[in-house]
Amino acid sequence: MSVSDSPVDRVKEHIRRYVETDGADGHEWQPGVFTLLLTTRGRKSGELRRTALIYQPDGDGYAVVASQGGAPTHPAWYLNLQEDPVVHVQVGADKFQAHARTAGPEERDRLWRLMTEVWPDYDDYQSKTDREIPVVVLEPVKG
Template identity: 80%
Template sequence: MAVKDSPTGWVNEHIQKYVATDGAEGHEWRPGVHTLLLTTKGRKSGELRRTALIYQRDGDNYVVVASQGGKPQHPSWYFNLSDDAVVDVQVAADKFQARARTAGPEERDRLWKLMNEVWPDYSEYQKKTDREIPVVVLEPVKG
């Protein structure tokens, strides 16, 4: 099944470079800021959707934030996880399946701090919205 990349222009360009170079271009988006590619299954369309997200490692897991720049609604990829938590992930040249889950309150506090260390704008995004911005843990599927 073909994958549809983010319709946002600069994100789409980022994904194309990432895919074409197996992450050699795009994994490090800015100095010290790394991104992964997350592919979810559309909850309405059933289509595969791919986006690029800033991440941090937490042990064997990968952590991403559903910030959408502080918009009032969660990003589409986050809603897609509610129907199908099994996702495809690419980190540089490494491709694997993971199970996504939203961090609970205590874990979220710790991971929120971890993510703000690499991208302090998350705190500013939280100030723009009444929703609590979800922190998502991607647990690689062993197998």
């Protein structure tokens, strides 16, 4: 099945380079800021949708933030994984299936601090919106 990449041109270009080079170009997006590729199933279309997200490793999994730059609504990828939490992840050249879940309050606080260490703008994004920006944990599926 084909995958539709982000409709945002700069993100689409980032994904193209990431995929073509198996993460050699794109995994480190900016100095010290690493990205992964997250593929979700569209909750309405059923199509596979892929985007690039800043991440931080956490234990065996990875944390990402559903910020959408502080927009008043959640990003489509987050709404998709709420409907179907089975996702595909690529971290550098490593590709795997994962289960996505929203971090609970205490875990979110810890992971939020972890994420703002690498991308301080998340605090600015949170101040722009009344919604609590979710932190998502991507846990690799074993076996």
